[in-house]
Amino acid sequence: MRIFYITTPIYYPNAPPHIGHAYTTIYADVLARYHRLIGDDVFFMTGNDEHGLKLQRVAEKKGVHPKELVDEMAEVYKKYWSLLDISYDHFIRTTDPYHEKVVKEAINKLYKKGLMYKASYSGWYCVDCEKFYSPGEYIEKEGKPYCPIHNKPLELLEEETYYFKLSEFEDYMKDVLANKDIVYPKSYATEILHKIEKEGLRDVSIARPKERVWWGIEVPFDKNYTVYVWFDALLNYVSGIGYLEDEEKFKKYWPNVHHVIGKDILWFHTAIWFSVLKALEIEPPKKLLVHAFLINRGLKIGKSAGNVIAIEDLIERYQDSDGVRYILMRIFNMSKDVDVTTELFDSIYNSELADTLGNLVRRVGVLAKKKLGGKIYKREVERELGARVEEALEKYIKYMNEFDVSLAINIVMDLLREANAYINKTRPWEKTDPGKELYSLLETIRYASIMLYPVIPKAVHKISEAFGFKIVNPLETQLGGVERYNVVNAPILFRKIQSKQ
Ligand code: MSP
Numbered sequence: 283m284r285i286f287y288i289t290t291p292i293y294y295p296n297a298p299p300h301i302g303h304a305y306t307t308i309y310a311d312v313l314a315r316y317h318r319l320i321g322d323d324v325f326f327m328t329g330n331d332e333h334g335l336k337l338q339r340v341a342e343k344k345g346v347h348p349k350e351l352v353d354e355m356a357e358v359y360k361k362y363w364s365l366l367d368i369s370y371d372h373f374i375r376t377t378d379p380y381h382e383k384v385v386k387e388a389i390n391k392l393y394k395k396g397l398m399y400k401a402s403y404s405g406w407y408c409v410d411c412e413k414f415y416s417p418g419e420y421i422e423k424e425g426k427p428y429c430p431i432h433n434k435p436l437e438l439l440e441e442e443t444y445y446f447k448l449s450e451f452e453d454y455m456k457d458v459l460a461n462k463d464i465v466y467p468k469s470y471a472t473e474i475l476h477k478i479e480k481e482g483l484r485d486v487s488i489a490r491p492k493e494r495v496w497w498g499i500e501v502p503f504d505k506n507y508t509v510y511v512w513f514d515a516l517l518n519y520v521s522g523i524g525y526l527e528d529e530e531k532f533k534k535y536w537p538n539v540h541h542v543i544g545k546d547i548l549w550f551h552t553a554i555w556f557s558v559l560k561a562l563e564i565e566p567p568k569k570l571l572v573h574a575f576l577i578n579r580g581l582k583i584g585k586s587a588g589n590v591i592a593i594e595d596l597i598e599r600y601q602d603s604d605g606v607r608y609i610l611m612r613i614f615n616m617s618k619d620v621d622v623t624t625e626l627f628d629s630i631y632n633s634e635l636a637d638t639l640g641n642l643v644r645r646v647g648v649l650a651k652k653k654l655g656g657k658i659y660k661r662e663v664e665r666e667l668g669a670r671v672e673e674a675l676e677k678y679i680k681y682m683n684e685f686d687v688s689l690a691i692n693i694v695m696d697l698l699r700e701a702n703a704y705i706n707k708t709r710p711w712e713k714t715d716p717g718k719e720l721y722s723l724l725e726t727i728r729y730a731s732i733m734l735y736p737v738i739p740k741a742v743h744k745i746s747e748a749f750g751f752k753i754v755n756p757l758e759t760q761l762g763g764v765e766r767y768n769v770v771n772a773p774i775l776f777r778k779i780q781s782k783q
Contacts, residue, residue: 286317286324287535291543292331292374292518294412295355296340299362301591301610301622302544302576302583308607309573309614309687310542311368315736316682318369321755325535327522328363329374330356334511335490336409338497348497352377362593367603367739374522376499376514384521385514386502388562389488392446393503397561403443403487406436410586411546412511414439414487431546432586444489444507451557452483458556458566465552466685467616470545470572474552483553488513516555520564540569540685546582548572571685575619583622591622601777604738605631611737614688628779635738635776638698639730643745645705646723647772650749653716656769663761664722670700671729675756678733687737694733701726724749724767732756741775748773 290310293303307328314326332352341348356375363370374381392398405414408429420427420436427436455478458464465471489507490498498508517525519541524531543551556566581587596606609627612634613620650658663671674697681690701723710716710723728751735742735753746753750768 284322285538286322287539288314288326289519289541290328292329295330295352296336297585298358304593305576305610306542307368308610312687312736326370327372328370331515332376333498333514334412335495374518381521382499384526385499385517387526388517390502392561397447398444400444404440407439408436441491443487445485446488448483448486448557454560465570470548512550539567541567542571545572545574573616576622577619578622600631604741608738611687612691632778634695636778640776642698642702644772647769649710650720650769658720658767660765661718661721663725667704667722668761671726694730698730725761744773
């Protein structure tokens with residue numbers, strides 16, 4: 283059995299998740315569901331990044347203890363992920379005791395290896411990113427340094443801290459980025475490689491004085507410091523699968539880890555993460571799947587830009603999680619930012635889910651009941667349509683294995699369009715026994731449904747119940763694999779959206 287471990291970034295619970303977080307999480311969920319469908323042993327992990335100055339400040343502003351805030355928000359995140367039908371196996375929180383223990387042990391290891399030293403640090407900090415920016419990285423406005431992502435003034439910090447000797451890993455990083463096929467799409471690896479070639483790898487501060495940032499994991503060898511939130515957070519990927527606790531579990535999942543991230547956190551997930559792993563004598567991840575941004579009015583969608591699109595509004599507009607999941611995966615783009623507009627979302631929903639999939643299922647369901655009383659016995663599948671199904675499956679598997687969900691979806695939609703054209707051409711409603719046509723169509727719908735299952739699980743369950751087939755591993759079924767369909771109803775899966783807003 284193949285093993286597939288997939289992670290999302292762990293999110294800062296300073297606010298509820300929005301469409302951008304949903305984009306990442308749904309993508310990871312689709313890959314997790316796909317791998318379960320093809321029989322892999324899957325472990326899918328998401329969670330929250332609960333320490334650091336950002337959370338400390340939000341809690342202070344609200345007048346609550348940060349732990350109270352993050353406890354409350356963990357439930358909020360879980361509620362949203364359940365609304366979106368996210369099938370995670372584990373929800374990790376960086377305040378979980380087992381995680382805190384791993385962070386302490388890891389930092390001790392680095393310290394003992396001589397990979398840390400104390401020195402003073404001064405630099406420009408963005409609290410929203412929880413990151414220092416060097417000259418050349420930040421933008422300037424009226425002579426003042428600003429965060430290029432959040433468009434907010436940076437804060438100047440000067441303090442004694444502990445450094446991690448990142449510079450020692452420069453050659454290792456260059457080699458990994460140039461020669462190992464980890465980062466996908468590859469252009470992101472090249473981008474980081476060029477940055478390291480240009481600027482080198484500088485040591486990074488991985489501790490904060492407690493008097494400034496008290497909301498964090500205490501540095502085990504100096505109680506006046508807390509661990510830098512990014513160092514704490516990255517380790518979730520190993521603590522969540524039993525690192526230093528359950529060696530068997532760790533050994534099973536780690537070699538098969540796939541991290542899904544947005545491009546904003548690429549530096550942390552390459553230069554810093556791969557180096558920390560190397561320092562801990564752990565292999566780099568198998569794959570780092572990086573996607574671009576959802577944007578609105580030219581800006582990355584986010585709380586700071588004030589252009590957030592709420593998940594509940596999307597679910598309401600597209601009636602259920604399936605509509606939202608489908609739209610976001612249909613536009614999913616790893617290399618290019620995608621502009622989010624209601625017109626685009628409505629048109630995808632209407633033309634593909636309502637008119638193509640929904641309409642086909644409804645027509646075939648109605649015809650099957652009316653013409654043959656819902657009982658459609660196995661016949662020879664019409665040759666041309668059958669060939670299309672097999673071709674589609676082959677391409678779908680190829681794209682899904684290459685993590686290209688949107689291309690895989692397009693393949694299925696093309697197949698469904700062919701099936702609609704086939705009905706129009708063969709006119710089964712005019713025949714006394716349209717058994718062959720309907721069986722061929724039902725087989726096509728069965729395959730298309732199974733292929734879409736990772737994206738729209740609820741709708742596919744409805745189809746499988748209405749028509750009487752099982753959602754099985756698409757690699758282990760065959761055309762003509764159903765002896766008899768028992769069509770009990772003709773569901774209306776997606777109601778069209780009429781109004782323009
Ligand atoms: N806590 C860190 C991650 C630590 S992982 C060890 C963090 N959290 S975050 O809450 O800011 O979430 C960042 C992630 O949310 C991005 O990497 C991306 O996956 C997703 N997105 C947030 N806004 C987005 C868009 N507008 N578009 C696409 N993805 C976006 O960073």
